[in-house]
Structures are given as structure tokens and as C-alpha cells.
Amino acid sequence: MMFHHPPSRIRAILLALLVTFLWSTSWILIKIGLKDVPALTFAGLRYMLAFLILIPFSIQPAHRKAIREMKPSIWGKLVLLGILLYGVAQGAQYIGLDRLPSTSVSLLLNLTSPVVALLGIQLLKENLSRRQWLGVLFNLAGVLVFFGPVQFPASQIWGMVIVVIGMLANSLGAILSRGINRTRQVSPTLVTTICMGIGAVLMLGGGIITEGIPRMTIPVWGIIVWLALVNTAMAFTLWNYTQQTLTAMESTIINSTMLIQIAILSWIFLQESLSGMEILGMILAAAGAVLVQLRNHASNNQA
Numbered sequence: 001m002m003f004h005h006p007p008s009r010i011r012a013i014l015l016a017l018l019v020t021f022l023w024s025t026s027w028i029l030i031k032i033g034l035k036d037v038p039a040l041t042f043a044g045l046r047y048m049l050a051f052l053i054l055i056p057f058s059i060q061p062a063h064r065k066a067i068r069e070m071k072p073s074i075w076g077k078l079v080l081l082g083i084l085l086y087g088v089a090q091g092a093q094y095i096g097l098d099r100l101p102s103t104s105v106s107l108l109l110n111l112t113s114p115v116v117a118l119l120g121i122q123l124l125k126e127n128l129s130r131r132q133w134l135g136v137l138f139n140l141a142g143v144l145v146f147f148g149p150v151q152f153p154a155s156q157i158w159g160m161v162i163v164v165i166g167m168l169a170n171s172l173g174a175i176l177s178r179g180i181n182r183t184r185q186v187s188p189t190l191v192t193t194i195c196m197g198i199g200a201v202l203m204l205g206g207g208i209i210t211e212g213i214p215r216m217t218i219p220v221w222g223i224i225v226w227l228a229l230v231n232t233a234m235a236f237t238l239w240n241y242t243q244q245t246l247t248a249m250e251s252t253i254i255n256s257t258m259l260i261q262i263a264i265l266s267w268i269f270l271q272e273s274l275s276g277m278e279i280l281g282m283i284l285a286a287a288g289a290v291l292v293q294l295r296n297h298a299s300n301n302q303a
Contacts, residue, residue: 006184006244016242016254022235024261026227028269030097033223038211039098043091044204045224050232051200054193063190070186077180078194085173086199091206092166099159102266106259108163110143115171116252123175126247132292136249139256139288146259146281171252178248181240188240196236253292259285 007015033042057063096105117136120126128136180191216224243251260282266272274282 007242009245012242012245013254015238016246016251017257019235019239019242020255020258021261022231023255024258024265026231027097027102027258027262028265029223029227029231030094031102033220034094034098036220037214037216038207039094040091040203041207041211041214042224043094044200044202044207046227046232047086047090047196047200048204049224049228050236051193051197053229053233054189054196054237057189058193063187066187066190074180074186077176078186078191079198081173081176081180081191082195082198083202084169085177086196087202088169089166089173090199091203092162092169096159096163096166100156100163102262104156104160105163106262107143107147108160109167109170110140110256110259111164112167112171112174113139113249113252113256115168116174117249119171119175120178120248124179124248126178126249128249128292132249135253135288135291137288138291139253139285142281142283142285142288143256143259144281145284146263146278148277174248174252177240178243178251181243184244188237188244191240192233192237196232250292253289256285257289 006012030042037045093105093109096108113136117128117133121128177191180186181188239251246254263272263274263278263282267274
């Protein structure tokens, strides 16, 4: 996968929305797969297979040349990104989905938006306009209205801690990812392949050590192959490509629309109905995402 030019703003938004749709379908497939495969091993198999799929695209002459010329500082950032965005964040999400209701996991992960907003201002100098801050507030209000008061039994406290750690790692990873991709010094394909390989080794190694080697059926292998090929190898590469144009906060808000998509997919495939308050929450969250994308003309000069 070669990307010679950064995407236009509209194209970046549309591609990012496509990626979030693919990732939303992952939640349903993950819930099905977790019935037969332990969480960390499941995640490790998915990302290791995706890493292997991406290798042929990453050893083309232009990419080999880029790897040879890559500075140690860039390597350090890619290693850290692999640990944060894949090894910790994705591993924590799988463990969280195994221990907590998906509603609780989604609510905690959507705290990423304000965290990224604050970190983006401090670390990337990507300031938000008043309209964008209003969009953040609308988005958070929509999340809270949609999910309502969530009570966590004492038995779920460790699951909460794990998901919060994953949320913080995801927030830091979003900032670091935007910092790497906006310079356009490393292609999205290489960023995805290198970081995913590092995270996959951590997750699969940790899973085998702590959970053992599971016996899996053909349908489960089918889920893993689909998740690896489409929802991981292709989707994460496209996501890194969109970050050449979109700011960290914009990417995070688009990512938060997964709440709405997951709810709709659950209603269609799992027969989970939506209440009036949940529909209102979806509308607020969607309005927030739109407000964040409607930047003032002056802010379009940001990198």
C-alpha cells in the first residue's frame, strides 16, 4: 500500500469514518470470539497475523530505503507507539471486553476525547476553537446521556482499572501517532507495520505465557483472519494515512462515533433495542463530532 500524497480533508474524514465502521464491527466479532479464546491470546493472534500480512507491502524498495535512513529518534517513537497503541491499549480493550459489559468499556474509552484535547494543546500545539470545544462538550454529553448512570459492581473493579489504563495509553498513542504522521517522514504503511509488530509480540507473548495455547474452531479462525486482514491491516494503515491531514482531536472525535455505530450494529445483529434517552445521546454525540469537524477557516492552516 503506497500513499504518495496526503488525503484531502473530505477524503480523510470519509476514510476515517470507514475505518471506525470496520472497528465497530470488530466489537461484535470480538464478543463472539471471546467465548472460545482467552482475551490476550485472541488479541495477539489477530495483530500478529495482521503484521505478517503487512510485511510484503513493507519490503518494497522505497520502504526498505526509508527503513535504512530512519533516524534512531524515529525508531524510538515507533517502538513507544507500538507499546502504547497496540500492546497496552488494544490488549486492555480485549481484557476489558472479557471482564466488563461492552457499555461500560465504551463509556470509559470515550474519556479519551477530553484527554487527547488537553494533551494535543500542550504537546502538539493543536489548539481548539470555541466551536470545537463546544463539540467536545456535546460529544461527552451524548456519551453520558446514551449510557446513563453506569454502576460498577465490586467484582468489576479490576476490569475498570485495566480499561482506564488502556484509555490513557490510547490517548498518549493518539498524540504520538499524530506527531509522527503529520511530519510525513514515514509512510503510513511502515508506521502501521512496525508498531503493530511490536504490539503483537507483546500481546501474543503475554497471552501464551499467562493463558496458554487455546484450541480453536474453524469459525473462530475465520473471525481472526477477517479481523486481521480487513479490520486491522487495512484499517490501521488507512487510519495512519488520514492522520497526515486530521488533527489528533479530530481523529479522536471521529473515533468516538463508534459508540453510535456499535449501538446500531448491536440493535441489528444482537436485537438490543434503543431507548429514547439512548437515541438522544446518539444525536448529541453525532452533533459534537460534526462541530469539531467544522473548523474556522483560520484553523485550516494548522499542520
